[in-house]
Amino acid sequence: MTKAPSTADTLADTVQVLAFDIFGTVVDWHGSIVREMQTQHPSVDGDAFARALRAGYQPAMARVMAGEQGWTLIDDLHRGILEEILPRFGLAHLSEAERHHLNRVWHRLDAWADSVEGLQRLKTRFTITTLSNGNIGLLTNMAKRAGLPWDCVLSAEVFKAYKPAPATYLGVAKVFDLAPQQVALVAAHHDDLAAARACGLRTVYIERPLEFGAQHIKDVTPQPGNDLHCANLVALAQALGC
Amino acid sequence: MTKAPSTADTLADTVQVLAFDIFGTVVDWHGSIVREMQTQHPSVDGDAFARALRAGYQPAMARVMAGEQGWTLIDDLHRGILEEILPRFGLAHLSEAERHHLNRVWHRLDAWADSVEGLQRLKTRFTITTLSNGNIGLLTNMAKRAGLPWDCVLSAEVFKAYKPAPATYLGVAKVFDLAPQQVALVAAHHDDLAAARACGLRTVYIERPLEFGAQHIKDVTPQPGNDLHCANLVALAQALGC
Numbered sequence: 069m070t071k072a073p074s075t076a077d078t079l080a081d082t083v084q085v086l087a088f089d090i091f092g093t094v095v096d097w098h099g100s101i102v103r104e105m106q107t108q109h110p111s112v113d114g115d116a117f118a119r120a121l122r123a124g125y126q127p128a129m130a131r132v133m134a135g136e137q138g139w140t141l142i143d144d145l146h147r148g149i150l151e152e153i154l155p156r157f158g159l160a161h162l163s164e165a166e167r168h169h170l171n172r173v174w175h176r177l178d179a180w181a182d183s184v185e186g187l188q189r190l191k192t193r194f195t196i197t198t199l200s201n202g203n204i205g206l207l208t209n210m211a212k213r214a215g216l217p218w219d220c221v222l223s224a225e226v227f228k229a230y231k232p233a234p235a236t237y238l239g240v241a242k243v244f245d246l247a248p249q250q251v252a253l254v255a256a257h258h259d260d261l262a263a264a265r266a267c268g269l270r271t272v273y274i275e276r277p278l279e280f281g282a283q284h285i286k287d288v289t290p291q292p293g294n295d296l297h298c299a300n301l302v303a304l305a306q307a308l309g310c
Numbered sequence: 311m312t313k314a315p316s317t318a319d320t321l322a323d324t325v326q327v328l329a330f331d332i333f334g335t336v337v338d339w340h341g342s343i344v345r346e347m348q349t350q351h352p353s354v355d356g357d358a359f360a361r362a363l364r365a366g367y368q369p370a371m372a373r374v375m376a377g378e379q380g381w382t383l384i385d386d387l388h389r390g391i392l393e394e395i396l397p398r399f400g401l402a403h404l405s406e407a408e409r410h411h412l413n414r415v416w417h418r419l420d421a422w423a424d425s426v427e428g429l430q431r432l433k434t435r436f437t438i439t440t441l442s443n444g445n446i447g448l449l450t451n452m453a454k455r456a457g458l459p460w461d462c463v464l465s466a467e468v469f470k471a472y473k474p475a476p477a478t479y480l481g482v483a484k485v486f487d488l489a490p491q492q493v494a495l496v497a498a499h500h501d502d503l504a505a506a507r508a509c510g511l512r513t514v515y516i517e518r519p520l521e522f523g524a525q526h527i528k529d530v531t532p533q534p535g536n537d538l539h540c541a542n543l544v545a546l547a548q549a550l551g552c
Contacts, residue, residue: 143487195454205486208462212437220450220463225485243467244447245385 076307079295082249083270086190087199087222087240089255090207092279094216095177097122102281104173112157115281124149129201129230139228141203147171174202175209180276184215186301189310195219199240199253201230232263254304258291265293272296272304318549321537324491325512328432329441329464329482331497332449334521336458337419339364344523346415354399357523366391371443371472381470383445389413416444417451422518426457428543431552437461441482441495443472474505496546500533507535514538514546
């Protein structure tokens with residue numbers, strides 16, 4: 069499902085850089101964590117565990133952005149959340165090495181089935197970069213394992229600010245010496261897209277109804293304001309003539 | 311020409327990330343600028359022009375690192391140097407658009423003939439990243455044009471310090487949560503390698519006798535201290551079993 073070709077054509081003519089949200093948009097964090105738990109810790113409810121891990125993410129970033137703690141990489145925020153929820157899931161006995169390994173599950177997330185093909189096609193015409201709150205090392209390890217062909221790995225770590233801070237969206241435009249409207253944010257989250265739009269970026273919504281798993285289908289009804297609304301990254305490539 | 315296999319084997323077993331110097335090591339700045347001048351401004355002595363542009367580079371970075379001016383992207387330092395030398399080469403008449411375009415020649419540098427194949431092979435076994443004083447946008451545009459398959463684009467811009475500041479070399483290790491000896495710097499410049507070695511990184515010297523052009527052959531005699539000394543990036547891939 070895409071908007072009228074004219075919008076896609078305008079976008080394809082104006083935009084030079086596509087910046088991608090990662091967790092949920094390009095990779096399937098929920099399914100990947102569920103699979104990891106099934107293999108490594110089968111007694112745990114993987115769905116509940118994945119959602120509990122993810123639920124700690126926004127509050128942890130908010131504490132950093134409020135100045136309650138200094139700049140912190142997502143790897144370290146993830147570790148703090150993990151420590152908090154382990155006892156609740158009967159995993160208080162895990163060793164330091166096991167905790168470290170489990171925390172790195174975020175480096176081992178699988179791509180959605182369409183992501184690699186979609187990105188390869190989009191890369192032929194646009195500069196494709198990450199724009200994630202995940203740290204550079206995490207994003208690079210993930211890309212190498214999943215085959216995500218980024219031209220560039222941009223992260224909150226580069227701008228020392230998490231999305232939705234304007235410094236992140238405007239930071240991408242500045243890195244490439246472009247006007248904000250020459251950059252499009254591609255994301256499966258309306259709040260991320262709204263913040264990018266407020267900075268002058270173009271926006272593309274990607275439907276990921278299964279982001280929270282098959283038991284918690286996400287409403288992906290189109291919302292006004294986005295330049296494009298696509299089912300997935302292959303559909304986006306097609307809409308943009310790649 | 312490589313050291314004994316045992317050194318290469320040790321390196322291949324220890325190192326996870328290869329960080330590459332760019333200007334001179336991976337791309338041929340002198341030859342590319344000479345070719346650009348031959349096409350665009352044939353009346354100018356391209357060899358002298360290229361060397362004059364490059365000669366302004368270290369002093370400009372030194373002024374930033376000494377605190378005489380705030381953090382500045384290489385694109386802007388390059389522009390300052392360009393402005394300074396244009397009259398000397400009879401190019402004072404260039405328009406703003408022409409100056410901007412000429413300054414972006416650094417985004418359009420050609421790779422040495424072995425670079426793409428060498429990097430592709432090295433990428434199968436190591437994480438390969440830039441570690442350049444060039445800014446992220448410059449490095450990304452260059453890579454896209456020249457087909458350099460980086461896993462990650464690290465730059466002085468990320469660390470807000472230019473090489474040879476320790477923050478750059480140690481910054482790579484920190485980004486990937488590795489010990490310094492798990493990172494190797496690959497460069498055609500002994501001062502860069504010495505600074506990396508002082509931070510605990512492994513080092514690989516690449517011979518680029520033509521870095522300053524065929525009229526100014528560079529001495530590439532092996533110097534002590536480097537873990538490997540290779541003729542080019544394909545030779546490095548071979549030495550490391552890729």
